[in-house]
Every structure is written in structure tokens, then in C-alpha cells.
Amino acid sequence: MRNKYAVIFVFIVALVIIEKENNIIARVSDKLTTRQNPHTPLKPTVSSMDPLKPTVSSVDPMKPTGSSSSSSPSSSSSCPPREPSTTVQPPGRREVTLTEAPRRRRDVGKHILLLAATRTGSSFVGEFFNQQAGTMFYLFEPLWHVERRLVSAPGGTNSSVSSRTYREVLQQLFLCDFSLLERFIEPPPARHVTAALFRRESSASLCEEPVCTPAVKDVFERYHCKERPCGPLNFTLASLACRRKAHRAIKTVRVRQLEALRPLVEDPAWTCGSSSW
Numbered sequence: 001m002r003n004k005y006a007v008i009f010v011f012i013v014a015l016v017i018i019e020k021e022n023n024i025i026a027r028v029s030d031k032l033t034t035r036q037n038p039h040t041p042l043k044p045t046v047s048s049m050d051p052l053k054p055t056v057s058s059v060d061p062m063k064p065t066g067s068s069s070s071s072s073p074s075s076s077s078s079c080p081p082r083e084p085s086t087t088v089q090p091p092g093r094r095e096v097t098l099t100e101a102p103r104r105r106r107d108v109g110k111h112i113l114l115l116a117a118t119r120t121g122s123s124f125v126g127e128f129f130n131q132q133a134g135t136m137f138y139l140f141e142p143l144w145h146v147e148r149r150l151v152s153a154p155g156g157t158n159s160s161v162s163s164r165t166y167r168e169v170l171q172q173l174f175l176c177d178f179s180l181l182e183r184f185i186e187p188p189p190a191r192h193v194t195a196a197l198f199r200r201e202s203s204a205s206l207c208e209e210p211v212c213t214p215a216v217k218d219v220f221e222r223y224h225c226k227e228r229p230c231g232p233l234n235f236t237l238a239s240l241a242c243r244r245k246a247h248r249a250i251k252t253v254r255v256r257q258l259e260a261l262r263p264l265v266e267d268p269a270w271t272c273g274s275s276s277w
Helices: 002-036 122-130 143-152 159-174 235-244 258-266
Strands: 086-088 096-098 109-115 136-140 247-252
Touching (some): 109 122, 122 136, 159 247, 159 258
Parallel strands (some): 109 247
Antiparallel strands (some): 086 096
């Protein structure tokens, strides 16, 4: 009987001790939390100024205006450069410094070069790009004219010259510049207009408005548009249509040395341009 009461007494004492220890631990924990997170007032933060809003600074109206003390922050990238600030002071008013926002890079488009050997289905694959005429400017075998002229040149042309010529023409075409291609077309275009572009009908962008001009009577065009009657191709209009499209694709089977195309990818001009490879 005594043992029973002794066990009960020890159990009650243990509960009391555990409760006191819990209270002590809770107090110590509260003190540590208070030290780690002191209640100090927050310092106001200064947000960066919107470059699109003018910065207004008060000056003495009697003081001549020669220069502004504010300067636009330098951009972290050298491409594109930020325009300098312009200081304007109407008579009898405060000096207003207008800082133009940095030029925003246009939406980056893609330059797609479809390379293949002959009779490998490249025309079929290229048609997938051609069907995206709303956003894609597609050219079918523009180097056909270049190869024809180089092969027919007196004495022929070595492979290194041909590869370099192909690369230069492709670079200009991806920039929507047809002037170099015009030099290889026979007969030569008159005022940037030709009826002899190879397989024009395979490029939907060259057979839609505004590139598709009214048809001209008594003008034979072997590779004419089949969806609608169009006049001879105007390269000036084609260049404008090319710049309006987000992406550009060219299909060719003429380039046989891929090493010759490396400068197109490594050209630093593309890093600041509107397109990427």
C-alpha cells in the first residue's frame, strides 16, 4: 500500500517539475526571439526614378542655364547606347531635364537557313516555313542566280570564291537587302524590277500585297505567281515586306562548305541587331 502511494507521489512531483521546465524554456525562447528581431523603425527606401518621366529640379530663375547637374545613368550594356539628356527651360519657369529612355531592342526574330543536298526533300520542309507567311519571309533558292553566273564565268570560279560570294549574298538577304542579288540576275533588273527571279511562286511573301503589283501585259514572267496575277517583282517592295516580318528563312542547296558560313554566326553586328541566328 505504501508503495502505491509512493509511486503516485513521485508521478505528481515529476509532472510539476516538467511544467516548470516548460515555462522556463518558453521564457528563454521569447527573450532570444526578441533579441534577434528588435523592433526598430524601417528606413524609407528610395525607388529608382522612371526614365520615362521627366526629372524636375528647382533652380534660381535668374541663374543662366548652361548645363544640368543631373546625368542619366549609364546602361549596363553597350548595345544600344542611351540618348543624352536634354535640358529645357521655358522663360520664367523652372528648369526641366528630360532624360530619354534607352532604346528598346525590337522583338528578336530568327534567321533560318535551311541547308540540304539536292533531292532530299528540302523543298517540302521549306514549305512549312513558307506557309507561315504572316510572320515569316521565306525565299526559295535565291542562290540559284549566283551559282549560274559563277559557273558561266570565264575560266570558272574556285570553291573558296564561290563560298565567300554565297555568304555575302545570304548576309544581305537576311538584312532584307536585295541589291547584291540583283547583280547576278539575268537579264539585269531595271530600276530594281525583274521578271526573271527563280521560282518566285515558291515564296508566298513575294506573291502577296504590297509586293504583288498589278499585272503588266506583254511581259513574260516564267516563274510567275500562281495564286494571283502579279506584275514583275519589285525588289524595293520586297525589301519593305521583308522588314515587316518577324522572321526570315532561306532555303538553299548551293552551299557545300559549311565552314564558309561561320562568319555569319560570329559577326558581332548580329548581337545588337534585330535578329538572331
